Amino acid sequence: xxxxxxxIRTITDHSHSIRWTSYPRELEYNEEQDTDRLPILxxxxxxxxxxxxxxxxxxxxQAGIPIIEGQNRVEAGQRxxxxxxxxxxxxxxxxxxxxxxxxxxARRIWSRRAYGTLTFLAAP
Amino acid sequence: xxxxxxxxxLYHLARRTGRLRPLPMNLTFSxxxxxxxxxxxxxxxxxxxxxxxxDEYEQTFRHLGHSPYWLTFSGGEPxxxxxxxxxxxxxxxxxxxxxxxxxTNGILVKRVVKGVERLAREASRAQIVVNLSLDxxxxxxxxxxxxPGNYAKLLETYAGLRGLNAPNLxxxxxxxxxxxxxxxxxxxxxxxxxxxxxDSYITEIAEERVELDTVGLDITPPPAKYAEVxxxxxxxxxxxxxxxxxxxxxxxxRRYYQMARRTLEEQRQVLPCYAGVASAxxxxxxxxxxxxxxxxxxxxxxxVGYDLRQVWNSPRADDLRGSIRRGECHCPxxxxxYSSMLCDPPSLWQVGWHMLKTRLRRRPAKQ
Numbered sequence: 076x077x078x079x080x081x082x083i084r085t086i087t088d089h090s091h092s093i094r095w096t097s098y099p100r101e102l103e104y105n106e107e108q109d110t111d112r113l114p115i116l117x118x119x120x121x122x123x124x125x126x127x128x129x130x131x132x133x134x135x136x137q138a139g140i141p142i143i144e145g146q147n148r149v150e151a152g153q154r155x156x157x158x159x160x161x162x163x164x165x166x167x168x169x170x171x172x173x174x175x176x177x178x179x180x181a182r183r184i185w186s187r188r189a190y191g192t193l194t195f196l197a198a199p
Numbered sequence: 200x201x202x203x204x205x206x207x208x209l210y211h212l213a214r215r216t217g218r219l220r221p222l223p224m225n226l227t228f229s230x231x232x233x234x235x236x237x238x239x240x241x242x243x244x245x246x247x248x249x250x251x252x253x254d255e256y257e258q259t260f261r262h263l264g265h266s267p268y269w270l271t272f273s274g275g276e277p278x279x280x281x282x283x284x285x286x287x288x289x290x291x292x293x294x295x296x297x298x299x300x301x302x303t304n305g306i307l308v309k310r311v312v313k314g315v316e317r318l319a320r321e322a323s324r325a326q327i328v329v330n331l332s333l334d335x336x337x338x339x340x341x342x343x344x345x346x347p348g349n350y351a352k353l354l355e356t357y358a359g360l361r362g363l364n365a366p367n368l369x370x371x372x373x374x375x376x377x378x379x380x381x382x383x384x385x386x387x388x389x390x391x392x393x394x395x396x397x398d399s400y401i402t403e404i405a406e407e408r409v410e411l412d413t414v415g416l417d418i419t420p421p422p423a424k425y426a427e428v429x430x431x432x433x434x435x436x437x438x439x440x441x442x443x444x445x446x447x448x449x450x451x452x453r454r455y456y457q458m459a460r461r462t463l464e465e466q467r468q469v470l471p472c473y474a475g476v477a478s479a480x481x482x483x484x485x486x487x488x489x490x491x492x493x494x495x496x497x498x499x500x501x502x503v504g505y506d507l508r509q510v511w512n513s514p515r516a517d518d519l520r521g522s523i524r525r526g527e528c529h530c531p532x533x534x535x536x537y538s539s540m541l542c543d544p545p546s547l548w549q550v551g552w553h554m555l556k557t558r559l560r561r562r563p564a565k566q
Contacts, residue, residue: 136414141493164494164495165409168412171247180412
């Protein structure tokens, strides 16, 4: 099993609760593990989250265009987190297509990933 | 056009400060994703959303007032909507735009010709620009566009539009330069100049756009090949300078080609982008985008009573404008680039300088 890495280029922290040295610089994923969806990305903070956070990951192509988005929560006290359920931007216009076809489209778009950006928000 | 130049400093200030938010002068409406072409360079025909009704457009234009000067009605194939002309005339009544631009594949011959004839007659104070999409000669065009017989129909539509007695109609031809035709571009250009002789000829590079779902398609020609095309187009402009308004348009086009080439080579925002400031795009379902490249909704008109201002002044819109201002993305999108050039002092200076040089060069020839 070979883990791949998605470099995180910028991080915006609207929660103001994590020191910049503790931000993840990359997320890891296993390209071959999930055949029925886009990969799940794993990341780790340098310190445990002091409060519950919501994070938004955006995956960009080489031209800086956001192409895929995913969200998750990091509970207070946790260091590691995952981002699953990645969703290509605009995929809702394919709601009429079969799941397999949507996955094929998602994989094509995922193939253009260049880097990610993360936004942390205080979770309600 | 001069009135728009007067607004340019306002947009320049808006982009720099991020505080002012004048409504855009250049608005594109994709009226439907439906398309009767299945181009190799586009997947929009596969997409489906709930399109705005005529009444929803009417409400949108009423709120917009006279702010937009340049309106584009795009698709999909816009003429597949039987109410397209009614939509555009509603925009004309409420917004009084100076330019109305419609790209079309020209397949629906009668509908396009009759529709444009009515539009040019009833929107007599606007300049109607109809651009026919042409990506190759004969069968090559049909193959790229995925429709046998498309080329013949395009010629029929072209002839029909040429035959109209409409002084406010500009008949253009538009080519998307992609992997599929970059090697045949120069003969195509000669063909257009010698046989069609349109009022204007514009080209755009095939690129990855979220709207068209082309992310991950290998459609963009290599920078070196595109550079050859740009050299050819620039040399052609220099050898055949136009006069008057056409000359101004030509000078902007020349500048655009050079910027597009550099953007592709340098992979950065060469021209400061005013998408989300001076230009914007409305999706068929009312999503408001800075541009069709990013196609990231600032908001949806259906959720705000069809009032663009509410979306335009939202924190989400400011976020997207900020991202573009910081140069986090780059692209050679022509539509946004033209309004960006109009708001960008160095571009205006270069366009003006080119026009002056052209005029000086022409003077001895006249004497």
